[in-house]
Amino acid sequence: MQTLPASHETKVATPDHDVLDVVAQRWSPRAFADRPVEPEKIRRMLEAARWTMSSYNEQPWRYLVAARDRDPDAYERLLGCLTEGNQSWAQNAPVLMMSFYKTAFSGNDQPNRCAPHDVGAASAAMTLQATEMGLFVHQMAGIQPDVVRSTYDVPDGFEPMAGVAVGYLGDPEMLSDGQQASETEPRTRKSLDEFVFQGGWGEPSPLLKTA
């Protein structure tokens, strides 16, 4: 795994407990370098998604993928599915993806409550795989679902989930002032006792105590 340039050291997590390097070093940039992503690295990202767990092994995830250097038209179509705000910086990313989930189980056509959860898991595996290879991923809730549906003729039973920008780290100077600031601000998170409970809701788990 590559180490972050000094300008971005603030982005390395400051975990209270040791975690995988790929977890600590992953973050979501808006500035991407003008450098294509090797197709084999894209395949390895998708392969990591492929082996993720899912309810009844349904594998409800689907991905649309477009690399600007390989298929500029496909890239522009995918870019157009993002919100304008996200297009402003995602157009720097050499690779874009869109994740989807299948709303029902293939076996019995019953609703799959866990499908969005499972595509989130697959995209997380993909993102950590990318981090291992020196790539950065920025997932986007800000998509235009209607544009996605009309652009790709998405069949009933599939829902657009999230946009995904992929590439190597770029110079924050390419961004607007507000976006630049977020490129170097430290990552912040709730503390464990704010989201891990034991006996009842809101009661921090004694397991969190290290003393």
Next chain:
Amino acid sequence: MQTLPASHETKVATPDHDVLDVVAQRWSPRAFADRPVEPEKIRRMLEAARWTMSSYNEQPWRYLVAARDRDPDAYERLLGCLTEGNQSWAQNAPVLMMSFYKTAFSGNDQPNRCAPHDVGAASAAMTLQATEMGLFVHQMAGIQPDVVRSTYDVPDGFEPMAGVAVGYLGDPEMLSDGQQASETEPRTRKSLDEFVFQGGWGEPSPLLKTA
């Protein structure tokens, strides 16, 4: 990371493209060893979840956690929230969790469409972290949401997502015949061209071609 015992070598993924060891070696067992999980390993799992990406950094995930050796009553309560089918084997796991998501953004109380996706991502990071430490995780869609709500007085605005069984690998002999078979069956997945598209829905991406 520990390597799998020979009896379970069939569970190592056979990826078409190189992936992280923790991705290849992760799978979801039903047989767990009668061995407690070190609290620091539980903390490291939750820490990995903590640093996951989420829409607007909302961090919509919450986890209830119970270790049988530390708090048997809390463990039994959590076990009782699973479906009977899952209780039959999850009772072998020394640690149980339940994941939840917050349905609305904290900042503006608007619905957070991505919350289930984001808790899925956090639970995936947690699972890969566990794999790195020699642990195994089996996530369960089969929970009893009403029992979860009444047992823990879950506030409005939070939804139970999935049960999580955690522990070291156990002897499949402890399981029923049907469950035993699934402990050693090879993991199977769709091929990449079944879920990765480019120009239109269902059209495999040329990026998948290695030739």
